[in-house]
Amino acid sequence: MTISLEHYLAVSATLFCLGLLGVLVRRNLLIIYMGLELMLNAANLALVAFSRFNNSPDGQIFVFFIITVAAAEVAVGLALIVALYRKRQTTHVEDLTSMKL
Amino acid sequence: MQEILFYFFAFLTLLFGFLVVANPFSRNPVTSAMFLVLTIVSLAGLFVLLHAFFLAAVQILVYAGAVMVLFLFVIMLLDLKAEERLRIKTIVALEGLVAAGALLAIFFWSLSTLQAPLDRGEPPSLEGGATNLGKLLFSQYVLPFEIVSVLLLVAMIGVVLLSKKELK
Amino acid sequence: MIALLWIILFLPLLVAGLITLVTRRDRNLSAGLSIAAVVVGFILSAIFVHFNGWENSGESSATWLAIGSFQVDFGLRFDPLSMAMMLVVTGVASLIHIYSWNYMLEDPGFSRYFACLSLFTFSMLGIVLAGNFIQLFIFWELVGVSSYLLIGFWFERPAAADAGKKAFLTNRLGDFGFLLGILTVWATLGSLNFSALQNAISSNPAAFGGTATLAGLLIFCGAMGKSAQFPLHVWLPDAMEGPTPVSALIHAATMVAAGVYMLCRVMFLLDVPGSQALEVIAWIGGFTALLSAVIAVQQDDIKRILAYSTLSQLGYMVMGVGLHGPAQSMFHLTTHAFFKALLFLGAGSVILALHHEQNIWKMGGLARRMRVTTWTFLAGTLALSGVWPLSGFYSKDSILALAMDRQNLALLGLGLFVAVLTTFYMFRLVFVVFFGADKSETAGHAHESPQGILWPLRILAALSIVGGVIGIEGLYEAQFGNGHVVAALTWERIWQQLWLPFQLAPVPAFCGLGAVLAGFVAAWSLYGNAASDPLPAKLGVVSTWMRNRFYFDELYEATVIRLHDFLAAVAGWIDRWIIGGAVMVTHGATELTGRALRLVQNGNLQTYAFLFALGVAVVLFLALK
Numbered sequence: 005m006t007i008s009l010e011h012y013l014a015v016s017a018t019l020f021c022l023g024l025l026g027v028l029v030r031r032n033l034l035i036i037y038m039g040l041e042l043m044l045n046a047a048n049l050a051l052v053a054f055s056r057f058n059n060s061p062d063g064q065i066f067v068f069f070i071i072t073v074a075a076a077e078v079a080v081g082l083a084l085i086v087a088l089y090r091k092r093q094t095t096h097v098e099d100l101t102s103m104k105l
Numbered sequence: 106m107q108e109i110l111f112y113f114f115a116f117l118t119l120l121f122g123f124l125v126v127a128n129p130f131s132r133n134p135v136t137s138a139m140f141l142v143l144t145i146v147s148l149a150g151l152f153v154l155l156h157a158f159f160l161a162a163v164q165i166l167v168y169a170g171a172v173m174v175l176f177l178f179v180i181m182l183l184d185l186k187a188e189e190r191l192r193i194k195t196i197v198a199l200e201g202l203v204a205a206g207a208l209l210a211i212f213f214w215s216l217s218t219l220q221a222p223l224d225r226g227e228p229p230s231l232e233g234g235a236t237n238l239g240k241l242l243f244s245q246y247v248l249p250f251e252i253v254s255v256l257l258l259v260a261m262i263g264v265v266l267l268s269k270k271e272l273k
Numbered sequence: 274m275i276a277l278l279w280i281i282l283f284l285p286l287l288v289a290g291l292i293t294l295v296t297r298r299d300r301n302l303s304a305g306l307s308i309a310a311v312v313v314g315f316i317l318s319a320i321f322v323h324f325n326g327w328e329n330s331g332e333s334s335a336t337w338l339a340i341g342s343f344q345v346d347f348g349l350r351f352d353p354l355s356m357a358m359m360l361v362v363t364g365v366a367s368l369i370h371i372y373s374w375n376y377m378l379e380d381p382g383f384s385r386y387f388a389c390l391s392l393f394t395f396s397m398l399g400i401v402l403a404g405n406f407i408q409l410f411i412f413w414e415l416v417g418v419s420s421y422l423l424i425g426f427w428f429e430r431p432a433a434a435d436a437g438k439k440a441f442l443t444n445r446l447g448d449f450g451f452l453l454g455i456l457t458v459w460a461t462l463g464s465l466n467f468s469a470l471q472n473a474i475s476s477n478p479a480a481f482g483g484t485a486t487l488a489g490l491l492i493f494c495g496a497m498g499k500s501a502q503f504p505l506h507v508w509l510p511d512a513m514e515g516p517t518p519v520s521a522l523i524h525a526a527t528m529v530a531a532g533v534y535m536l537c538r539v540m541f542l543l544d545v546p547g548s549q550a551l552e553v554i555a556w557i558g559g560f561t562a563l564l565s566a567v568i569a570v571q572q573d574d575i576k577r578i579l580a581y582s583t584l585s586q587l588g589y590m591v592m593g594v595g596l597h598g599p600a601q602s603m604f605h606l607t608t609h610a611f612f613k614a615l616l617f618l619g620a621g622s623v624i625l626a627l628h629h630e631q632n633i634w635k636m637g638g639l640a641r642r643m644r645v646t647t648w649t650f651l652a653g654t655l656a657l658s659g660v661w662p663l664s665g666f667y668s669k670d671s672i673l674a675l676a677m678d679r680q681n682l683a684l685l686g687l688g689l690f691v692a693v694l695t696t697f698y699m700f701r702l703v704f705v706v707f708f709g710a711d712k713s714e715t716a717g718h719a720h721e722s723p724q725g726i727l728w729p730l731r732i733l734a735a736l737s738i739v740g741g742v743i744g745i746e747g748l749y750e751a752q753f754g755n756g757h758v759v760a761a762l763t764w765e766r767i768w769q770q771l772w773l774p775f776q777l778a779p780v781p782a783f784c785g786l787g788a789v790l791a792g793f794v795a796a797w798s799l800y801g802n803a804a805s806d807p808l809p810a811k812l813g814v815v816s817t818w819m820r821n822r823f824y825f826d827e828l829y830e831a832t833v834i835r836l837h838d839f840l841a842a843v844a845g846w847i848d849r850w851i852i853g854g855a856v857m858v859t860h861g862a863t864e865l866t867g868r869a870l871r872l873v874q875n876g877n878l879q880t881y882a883f884l885f886a887l888g889v890a891v892v893l894f895l896a897l898k
Binding site: 024027028029031036097098100101102103104 | 874877878886
């Protein structure tokens with residue numbers, strides 16, 4: 005059958021939930037961060053799909069910006085992880101409980 | 106032809122995405138990073154199928170080429186030993202499945218009970234070439250474009266500051 | 274003119290405040306201020322009456338409280354009743370204030386005593402001059418407070434402190450009924466001002482309707498408490514723990530009379546046609562008179578005998594009111610004020626001379642050593658017994674004549690019997706205390722009291738002797754009789770008054786005199802030269818009952834107090850476990866919830882992310898539904 009918008013959206017949704025699963029289940033900080041990247045990419049796919057099937061270039065512009073911002077975010081996030089590792093000597097997320105009330 | 110390619114790339118994306126998260130081969134983060142690269146490449150394939158050529162190229166260049174390389178640099182920098190094979194706690198797995206499953210269910214449910222059509226009913230005809238995007242980018246979206254450049258500058262400064270050794 | 278009344282009322286209050294706050298250290302100044310306030314009050318009262326005349330009535334008031342249609346004024350009312358009472362109160366109080374100076378001279382609480390006395394004077398005058406029920410009630414309570422302060426004056430003695438509490442609480446019980454009565458009157462008639470009420474009743478006697486008896490009896494509850502009628506009579510004998518001048522002023526002459534005064538004041542509410550209240554009142558009065566006279570026959574403390582005598586005479590007055598004779602009751606109240614105050618002050622003189630000994634069987638032979646005290650006391654006794662031509666004869670006879678008039682032979686007989694008993698126990702007291710041999714060492718060393726004590730005795734004796742014929746009852750007739758005019762006092766009138774009872778109602782008059790004779794003879798034969806009490810041997814167990822006041826206190830303790838303690842315990846339990854339980858349950862629930870919720874905050878990043886995702890799912894679901 006013709007590949008329609010719904011197919012692409014289904015793929016995007018599944019990818020997003022896979023990324024969420026990674027964030028919730030894995031305990032290594034870096035892998036959690038990778039899960040986040042997966043979620044971003046899923047959003048990108050959805051946007052491009054919408055843009056294509058609605059004949060509107062705005063979606064692709066949006067994705068362009070998202071990729072840029074994601075790059076900046078990764079840089080900063082990784083710098084934070086490095087600083088954290090230097091301080092705590094661990095990337096195990098269960099050792100980082102200073103948010104406990 | 107289109108369909109086969111779509112299914113192929115979709116399957117790859119999901120497979121590699123799954124392998125990033127639930128890696129049975131080794132618990133080394135490097136493996137996960139590699140699989141993430143492969144996911145991004147598959148995704149670029151999907152972009153091509155959607156006629157977003159420029160974005161596909163950008164995806165590979167920037168995301169796979171720069172971002173993931175950065176990731177790998179940091180992983181190597183931290184020199185992590187492989188995690189001990191700790192079992193994932195049942196409650197945690199359950200939590201994850203519940204949340205992700207709930208969201209997934211909602212997504213599919215909303216997709217299936219659509220009332221208004223998602224697209225306009227026209228046959229898709231958008232070509233995402235560099236020219237088209239460039240025209241739009243430098244005319245209508247020039248302000249966000251400039252701001253994003255400032256954003257990149259700020260990010261750079263932030264990263265430099267954060268990485269300094271004496272910042273305690 | 275009216276301004277005089279305001280000054281008379283508030284001067285003692287001012288002095289009480291001054292003594293408490295300013296002049297406490299200076300004993301003489303405090304006493305002087307207090308005495309001056311009341312003496313000035315008496316003089317101003319006399320001036321006011323002289324210029325106003327006896328027949329004029331009026332009011333002076335200012336609106337104090339106005340809520341919707343309910344209005345209460347604060348003001349003064351003067352009419353023959355209140356003017357006469359005002360003179361009695363200020364006059365007797367002046368004499369007692371002067372007496373107190375000598376009596377309380379060595380007491381460390383000298384200034385406090387005079388402050389309390391002035392407070393009492395203010396409160397009593399407030400009752401006398403009150404123009405509406407609310408004001409009356411306020412001053413009623415104030416008088417109760419002053420009484421409490423003065424009974425428990427020597428508060429280091431547990432007996433005195435307990436007696437003060439007992440007086441206050443018993444009064445409170447009566448006041449509760451009083452308040453209910455006031456509310457009933459207000460609900461039925463819509464006003465609390467005495468003139469307004471009187472007009473309402475006289476223009477429409479049926480306005481009161483069926484609640485007349487109930488309201489009357491409830492109002493009488495207040496008089497029961499204040500004037501110590503049965504069954505609330507138990508506080509008065511215990512009140513003798515206070516200093517003797519206090520007993521004279523408050524518990525003989527004025528405060529206990531306030532109940533009778535109040536009943537006379539609202540007589541128009543009580544004798545509404547169709548109301549049974551007065552019958553009940555008459556019988557309660559008669560019964561109280563009988564009961565206390567019987568108890569008095571076997572008491573050995575000089576003040577207790579006089580206290581029971583007061584109870585008995587108050588019963589007489591209440592009986593008089595019940596027989597539709599407010600003028601006669603007020604007449605007896607006035608003469609009683611004179612001779613009872615005299616008797617108490619005389620007793621005080623004796624107590625002082627014998628260094629605070631109060632048992633009559635330790636006195637004796639004082640006639641030889643304390644002449645003035647003896648003859649004044651004797652005058653008082655004769656007046657109380659009702660010997661012609663002293664004042665008591667006329668006032669008692671007026672009440673007996675009233676009983677005869679109303680065809681109530683039962684009450685007449687009761688009154689005569691009580692007269693016999695009265696003479697009997699009073700002369701028992703006189704013979705044992707003043708005549709016969711010395712019954713103890715201290716009696717042998719007694720000597721006469723100073724002049725500051727003797728002059729009030731003399732003045733009161735003179736009043737007790739002539740009080741019956743100078744036309745006091747005429748004043749009250751002006752209030753209660755219709756259009757009666759107070760005649761001028763001339764020698765002819767006095768001579769006429771002297772023989773009047775024998776002309777108007779000879780039967781009660783002669784029966785009364787016969788009762789006196791009987792009592793005197795009985796007392797003389799038993800106690801003429803007695804060294805100890807011969808009655809217990811003759812009467813046996815009845816005598817024991819009389820000595821123990823017929824066990825009323827014990828009865829109340831076993832029933833009322835126990836019930837009250839039980840109710841208090843139940844209320845305490847409810848408060849602790851049921852109301853407190855509700856609070857505890859809330860507290861527990863909140864704490865448990867808090868502890869449960871706290872488990873969520875474990876600091877784990879992934880828990881937070883999970884909750885976050887779950888929240889998003891829920892919101893999306895709700896938004897897309």
